[in-house]
Amino acid sequence: MLTYVGRRLLAAIPTLWGVATAVFIMARLLPGDPARVIAGVTASQDQVDHLRRQLGLDQPLPVQYLDFLGGLVRLDLGTSAHFGDPVLAEIGSRLPYTAELALAALALAVVLGISGGVVAALRRNTVIDVVISTVSMLGISMPTYWLGLMLIVLFAIQFRLLPAAGADSPESVVLPAVTLGLLSVGLIARMTRSSLLEVLGQDYVRTARAKGVSPARVVVAHGLRNALVPILTAIGLQLGSLMGGAVVTESVFGWPGVGRLLLDSIFSRDYPMVQGLVLLFAVTYIAVNLLVDLLYVVVDPRVRYG
Amino acid sequence: MAEPLWRRLLRHRSATIGLTVLAVFALAAIVGPLVIRFDPVRQDLERILLPPSLAHPLGTDNYGRDELVVLVYGARLTLGLGVLAVLIGVGVGAPLGAVSGYLGGWVDMLVQRLAEILLAFPSIVLALALVAGLGPGLRNVIIAVGVSSIPGFIRVVRASALQLRELMYVEAARALGVSSGRILLRHVLPNAAAPLIVQATIQMGVAILVAAGLGFFGLGVQPPTPEWGELLGEAHTYIFRDANLATFPGLCILLAVLAFNLTGDGLRDALDPRLG
Numbered sequence: 001m002l003t004y005v006g007r008r009l010l011a012a013i014p015t016l017w018g019v020a021t022a023v024f025i026m027a028r029l030l031p032g033d034p035a036r037v038i039a040g041v042t043a044s045q046d047q048v049d050h051l052r053r054q055l056g057l058d059q060p061l062p063v064q065y066l067d068f069l070g071g072l073v074r075l076d077l078g079t080s081a082h083f084g085d086p087v088l089a090e091i092g093s094r095l096p097y098t099a100e101l102a103l104a105a106l107a108l109a110v111v112l113g114i115s116g117g118v119v120a121a122l123r124r125n126t127v128i129d130v131v132i133s134t135v136s137m138l139g140i141s142m143p144t145y146w147l148g149l150m151l152i153v154l155f156a157i158q159f160r161l162l163p164a165a166g167a168d169s170p171e172s173v174v175l176p177a178v179t180l181g182l183l184s185v186g187l188i189a190r191m192t193r194s195s196l197l198e199v200l201g202q203d204y205v206r207t208a209r210a211k212g213v214s215p216a217r218v219v220v221a222h223g224l225r226n227a228l229v230p231i232l233t234a235i236g237l238q239l240g241s242l243m244g245g246a247v248v249t250e251s252v253f254g255w256p257g258v259g260r261l262l263l264d265s266i267f268s269r270d271y272p273m274v275q276g277l278v279l280l281f282a283v284t285y286i287a288v289n290l291l292v293d294l295l296y297v298v299v300d301p302r303v304r305y306g
Numbered sequence: 307m308a309e310p311l312w313r314r315l316l317r318h319r320s321a322t323i324g325l326t327v328l329a330v331f332a333l334a335a336i337v338g339p340l341v342i343r344f345d346p347v348r349q350d351l352e353r354i355l356l357p358p359s360l361a362h363p364l365g366t367d368n369y370g371r372d373e374l375v376v377l378v379y380g381a382r383l384t385l386g387l388g389v390l391a392v393l394i395g396v397g398v399g400a401p402l403g404a405v406s407g408y409l410g411g412w413v414d415m416l417v418q419r420l421a422e423i424l425l426a427f428p429s430i431v432l433a434l435a436l437v438a439g440l441g442p443g444l445r446n447v448i449i450a451v452g453v454s455s456i457p458g459f460i461r462v463v464r465a466s467a468l469q470l471r472e473l474m475y476v477e478a479a480r481a482l483g484v485s486s487g488r489i490l491l492r493h494v495l496p497n498a499a500a501p502l503i504v505q506a507t508i509q510m511g512v513a514i515l516v517a518a519g520l521g522f523f524g525l526g527v528q529p530p531t532p533e534w535g536e537l538l539g540e541a542h543t544y545i546f547r548d549a550n551l552a553t554f555p556g557l558c559i560l561l562a563v564l565a566f567n568l569t570g571d572g573l574r575d576a577l578d579p580r581l582g
Contacts, residue, residue: 018423029439141564143515143535145522146556149542153549244428248519252542262431263523266438278435282426 005294012286017069019282024068027275028061038081038269055081055272077276082268087276091258097167098257101180102246104173108181109188110235116185117192117231118219121200132193136186144245148179148252165254176253180245184238191234195227202226228299236292240285314576321572327565331558335385338378349530355548364554367537368544369530373551376532377558383533384521385562387448388513392506394452395513399459400502404494406460407467409486417464421457429454433516434525442525451517455509462505466498500577507570511563518559534559 035052036043043051052058055078056067071078077087120132155175156164163172199205200223208222209215247259254260258277265273315321350370358365364373406417424432429451436450470476470493479489520526521535522542529536534555541552 014419015422015426018419019426022423022427023435026435026439029436137564137567138560141511141515141560141567143518143522143538143556143559143563145519145535145542146538146552146559149538149545149552149556152545153552157546157549240428244430247428247430247434251523262434266434266525271438274435274438278427278431281428281431285426285428 001297004297008290008293012290015286016283019286020069020072020279021065023275023279023282024065026278027271038271072279077279078272080265080270080273082265082270082273087272090261090273091276091280094256094258094261097255098246098250098259100173101176101250101255101257102242104177105180105184105242105245106235108177109184109238112181112185113188114192114224114231116189118196118224120189120193121196122219124197129193132186132189134186136190139183139186142183144179144183144248145252147182148176148249151175151179152252167254167256172253172255176249176255179252180242180249183245184235184242187238188231188234192227192231195230196223199223199227226300229296232292232295232299236289239288239292243281243285311576315572318572318575320568321576324565324568324570324572327561328569331381331385331562331565334378335381339382342375342378355544355551357550365548365550367551368540368548371532373554376537377534377554380532380534380537380555380558383444383527383531384514384518384535384559387444387451387517387527387533388510390448391451391513391517392455392509394448395455395459395509396502396506398452399456400463400495400498401490402456403460403463403465404467404490404498407464408471408490408494410471414464417460421460424454424457427454429512429516430519433520434523437520437525442520442528444527447517447520447526450520451513454516455513458505458509459502462501463495463498466501467494470494470497504570504574504577507566507573511566511570514559514563514566534562 035048035055035057038055039048039051056064059067075088077091079085080087080090083090116128116132116135120129123129152164152175155162162175163169164175166172196219200219205218205222208218213222243259246257247262249255250257250259251263258280262274262277262281264270265277315325348371350366353362353366353370354368356362356366356370362372362374364377367373367376402417402420406414427435432454433447433450436453437446440446440449476489476493479493484492517526518533518535518538521533521537522539524536524539527533527536529540537555538552538559541548541555544551
């Protein structure tokens with residue numbers, strides 16, 4: 001098992017290197033002089049030159065590239081042009097908010113999705129089946145930003161039940177988490193339904209029923225337990241859209257996480273910050289997918305990891 | 307022999323719904339600007355944020371423009387953005403996927419790593435990063451959204467190329483001394499058409515979501531040019547004065563994306579002979 005984990009980690013290194021290189025190239029697509037752009041139109045030539053030296057932009061591109069990679073290895077993402085702090089420190093201070101939002105959304109999606117899928121599987125071809133396929137279709141097609149706005153209109157403006165923006169009170173997380181979570185509910189439910197139906201048709205489930213195991217225990221211990229791998233895959237596949245969705249949701253609700261920081265940094269032309277954040281998103285995505293792969297082995301001992 | 311594709315498609319209920327919605331939007335995008343006279347720059351400050359009425363069925367926006375007219379004009383831009391972005395994705399992704407799957411070896415390795423790297427960025431984050439580098443505006447949004455759709459097309463075409471490579475007639479063509487380039491063009495790409503069309507239809511929905519998202523954040527098409535995402539972004543600013551304004555542009559985006567997804571599902575079923 002340990003060697004398997006080690007091999008998977010090693011295999012991720014070329015991808016990480018490629019991702020870092022892609023981010024480096026993207027940050028240098030900008031036409032014109034980045035130092036001038038960061039310093040602003042009002043800055044003097046001296047200030048611009050100083051900034052250029054400070055950011056290392058006076059060096060040839062290969063040197064900049066090696067500096068960039070060297071910094072990454074030492075976990076140094078550079079200094080924010082806007083805040084003046086190290087990029088990593090600023091990201092660290094915003095990360096807990098995004099984690100809170102993402103976990104709340106994921107919990108909502110998993111609980112609603114799995115229970116919806118179980119009910120749909122047990123009550124096959126009824127209204128709930130139609131409801132679930134509709135919700136999952138709407139989830140894929142829904143513009144997150146619009147869903148967020150409509151929830152603000154309904155719950156913050158019409159009913160005045162929940163705050164429209166910010167993270168000042170504990171209930172502030174409700175609307176953004178619902179916005180983000182609802183997008184994945186349908187897909188998880190659909191996967192749970194089909195996976196569970198397949199398992200419940202197996203011989204060992206019939207055996208369990210025949211020997212008098214209670215119906216609830218058959219569904220949970222024999223059915224759901226064995227249906228977990230495809231469900232996990234569905235959840236893993238949702239994480240990419242969940243992260244993209246977090247950028248959008250945080251910006252709509254003024255939630256002070258890393259997603260909103262990304263948009264703010266794009267607007268304030270804080271390129272070191274944009275670079276660091278884009279990298280963070282990609283690395284998180286790779287790490288989470290790796291984790292899901294490793295979880296298969298835990299969930300289903302038949303999955304070989306040789 | 308099986309019945310023609312279009313008839314199989316029309317028997318598919320969700321595809322029929324999707325195609326109908328798409329036809330209405332396409333008609334609005336093509337014919338609308340020809341029959342309605344409209345100048346997006348013209349403001350009418352006495353008529354801003356009016357509620358729906360007989361004269362303005364969906365009310366007026368923050369520039370005093372008729373919301374329905376603005377949305378009809380927006381259809382052309384938003385749908386056009388999606389089409390052009392997907393064309394970039396197909397144009398780059400399909401040949402890469404075909405070469406990767408057919409040739410295999412180190413070419414395949416290289417293309418696969420490239421796709422893997424692009425896939426590590428969520429679409430909206432990749433598009434945002436590219437627009438942050440290239441700057442906002444119509445052209446750059448098309449490039450950004452197009453690039454983020456490339457890996458999907460690589461995957462789909464590569465999968466069919468891998469299957470085709472082993473088929474007898476491709477082997478026969480190779481034995482006859484037909485060049486790889488010609489085999490790719492005459493045999494591999496045409497036979498990947500079915501999954502490619504399904505992927506392109508579904509990717510249209512994603513492209514519209516991402517492009518309108520960039521517009522929503524003010525990084526896409528700039529006001530007063532009416533694009534659905536940009537209109538929704540403007541409506542966000544006025545949400546406490548006129549909640550109504552945010553409803554319709556978002557509904558248009560949702561309907562368009564939904565229609566592409568439903569049509570894509572229908573096409574997948576209609577093009578797959580195994581499902582009968």
